[in-house]
Amino acid sequence: xxxxxxxxxxxxxxxxxxxxxxxxIHGMTxxxxxxxxxxxxxxxxxxxxxYSINLLPKVKVEVVVRDQxxxxxxxxISEAARSGEIGDGKIFVYPLSDVIRIRTGEHGDxxx
Amino acid sequence: xxxxxxxxxxxxxxxxxxxxIAWAGDTPTIDTGDTAFVIISAAMVMIxxxxxxxxxxxxxxxxxxxxxxxxxxxxxxxxSVIWALYGYTLAFGPDIKSFIGGLDYLFLNGVGQEPxxxxxxxxxxxxxxxxxALITVAIISGSIAERVRFSxxxxxxxxxxxxxxxxxxxxxxxxxxxxxxxxxxxAGGTVVHISSGVTGLVAALxxxxxxxYGTEPMxxxxxxxxxxxxxLLWFGWFGFNAGSALAANGLAASAFAVTHIAAAAGGLSWxxxxxxxxxxxxxxxxxxxxxxxxxxxxxxxxFVSAVPAIVIGLVVGPLCYFAxxxxxxxxxxxxxxxxxxxHGVGGTWGAIATGLFASKAVNEAGADGLFYGNxxxxxxxxxxxGATILFAALATxxxxxxxxxxxxxxxxxxxxxxxLDISLHGENAYAYTDDLVGSITKEVKAPAEAAGTMVKTV
Numbered sequence: 001x002x003x004x005x006x007x008x009x010x011x012x013x014x015x016x017x018x019x020x021x022x023x024x025i026h027g028m029t030x031x032x033x034x035x036x037x038x039x040x041x042x043x044x045x046x047x048x049x050x051y052s053i054n055l056l057p058k059v060k061v062e063v064v065v066r067d068q069x070x071x072x073x074x075x076x077i078s079e080a081a082r083s084g085e086i087g088d089g090k091i092f093v094y095p096l097s098d099v100i101r102i103r104t105g106e107h108g109d110x111x112x
Numbered sequence: 113x114x115x116x117x118x119x120x121x122x123x124x125x126x127x128x129x130x131x132x133i134a135w136a137g138d139t140p141t142i143d144t145g146d147t148a149f150v151i152i153s154a155a156m157v158m159i160x161x162x163x164x165x166x167x168x169x170x171x172x173x174x175x176x177x178x179x180x181x182x183x184x185x186x187x188x189x190x191x192s193v194i195w196a197l198y199g200y201t202l203a204f205g206p207d208i209k210s211f212i213g214g215l216d217y218l219f220l221n222g223v224g225q226e227p228x229x230x231x232x233x234x235x236x237x238x239x240x241x242x243x244x245a246l247i248t249v250a251i252i253s254g255s256i257a258e259r260v261r262f263s264x265x266x267x268x269x270x271x272x273x274x275x276x277x278x279x280x281x282x283x284x285x286x287x288x289x290x291x292x293x294x295x296x297x298x299a300g301g302t303v304v305h306i307s308s309g310v311t312g313l314v315a316a317l318x319x320x321x322x323x324x325y326g327t328e329p330m331x332x333x334x335x336x337x338x339x340x341x342x343x344l345l346w347f348g349w350f351g352f353n354a355g356s357a358l359a360a361n362g363l364a365a366s367a368f369a370v371t372h373i374a375a376a377a378g379g380l381s382w383x384x385x386x387x388x389x390x391x392x393x394x395x396x397x398x399x400x401x402x403x404x405x406x407x408x409x410x411x412x413x414x415f416v417s418a419v420p421a422i423v424i425g426l427v428v429g430p431l432c433y434f435a436x437x438x439x440x441x442x443x444x445x446x447x448x449x450x451x452x453x454x455h456g457v458g459g460t461w462g463a464i465a466t467g468l469f470a471s472k473a474v475n476e477a478g479a480d481g482l483f484y485g486n487x488x489x490x491x492x493x494x495x496x497x498g499a500t501i502l503f504a505a506l507a508t509x510x511x512x513x514x515x516x517x518x519x520x521x522x523x524x525x526x527x528x529x530x531x532l533d534i535s536l537h538g539e540n541a542y543a544y545t546d547d548l549v550g551s552i553t554k555e556v557k558a559p560a561e562a563a564g565t566m567v568k569t570v
Contacts, residue, residue, distance in 0.1 A: 047450060
């Protein structure tokens with residue numbers, strides 16, 4: 001089992017969800033996050049005072065998949081989330097030791 | 113007796129010079145139209161203080177929104193009581209040596225339903241003036257928001273409204289020396305805006321900068337809230353300025369019109385200034401500019417016509433923008449929400465502009481300004497501005513130093529980091545979810561048990 005965590009542009013969420021749905025992946029956790037990478041921030045101005053905003057809003061999508069689906073899943077997310085401009089985000093892949101479905105008590109691949 | 117000036121002057125005459133004398137036909141009588149208009153105007157001025165709470169509340173960080181709004185609301189509670197007890201009589205009681213009102217109206221004795229002068233009940237004039245005191249004191253809180261200690265603020269406003277606002281209102285409106293000199297202030301350029309703005313600046317300097325000011329971003333947390341507050345202020349300002357005619361007449365209508373026009377011009381000119389200076393027109397700039405326009409037209413509202421109102425508004429936008437965007441950062445003081453930058457600077461321009469543009473053609477009870485051939489009025493206006501700045505600044509400094517011998521003026525560094533909502537008031541404006549805010553620490557009656565004790569009525 002593998003956890004895939006993708007930090008993407010907020011505007012790309014729908015496309016990423018569609019791409020995952022096409023692979024049959026329906027379960028996911030989505031959070032609004034802020035962060036910074038290579039993308040520079042932006043400037044906001046309030047009554048003439050400038051503020052440099054370095055942490056930008058992003059969306060974090062977390063999905064857990066069986067190991068054989070990892071490559072396809074990563075490919076689907078990266079294609080759907082790509083705009084080609086700086087600030088498209090990153091995908092992190094983690095091995096998981098176990099998954100438990102709370103309702104049934106199932107473990108491992110059965111719970112994914 | 114259609115203007116505030118004339119009404120107050122007649123009030124003083126009746127109170128002081130001709131006590132107990134009434135002639136048939138000269139006795140002031142209640143006019144129902146005037147009374148209805150001023151009651152509604154007073155209610156409109158009242159809504160400005162909650163409007164200011166929203167205006168200010170949106171501009172602070174979210175950890176301080178409740179504490180900032182609280183400062184405006186506690187003013188309404190405290191100052192209203194003081195005004196009824198002794199504030200009104202200090203401001204509008206019979207003149208004592210041109211400096212302060214006598215105690216004839218202590219506890220509102222003698223302030224009843226009969227007209228003191230003009231055509232509205234005396235008690236209504238008192239209530240209308242009370243609303244002005246509220247918004248004036250509340251404006252000050254904008255300079256010291258996000259770090260002032262609540263108890264110190266309470267002590268400060270109790271003393272300030274007693275020893276600064278009431279005497280100042282007496283000087284300008286209650287028969288004091290500025291009124292006798294001929295200084296014009298239709299609805300509160302000096303009494304309300306210069307005094308509160310200058311007081312805010314001195315308080316900001318004495319209390320010091322917010323922790324992290326200049327190094328951490330302190331951006332408004334909810335601009336739509338600020339815009340809503342500005343809308344309420346704009347609406348209420350019609351009562352503020354038109355109501356100051358104290359009668360439903362042509363002068364009130366003129367004041368209403370120029371108030372709106374100046375606000376519009378102020379919003380426009382601020383937006384243009386920041387668009388040129390920073391490249392983007394902002395909604396915060398638009399509402400700040402219109403407030404500046406309203407501030408500037410306030411002293412002149414009953415004395416100028418439409419074109420001067422446009423000029424007053426067009427000048428005040430860039431002027432206040434320059435004050436908050438350039439001067440403030442150059443000098444490095446932390447006037448949190450720009451009470452000085454908008455009310456102090458805008459009010460000063462408005463008072464001077466009254467000396468330039470006032471015309472007897474608009475209000476024969478007023479005076480002609482410089483552009484109508486009377487330089488004397490401008491001198492009087494400058495004296496009024498200077499006296500107000502000196503008096504407010506000096507008194508505020510002394511009051512704050514006095515209070516600081518008994519208590520800290522600002523919260524502790526830790527409390528400031530946590531935010532004043534939690535540290536001072538134990539409240540949180542934006543709890544993440546109801547389920548995550550914590551556990552109940554006091555035993556409460558179980559809902560089921562409580563429901564079982566209810567008596568059904570069929």
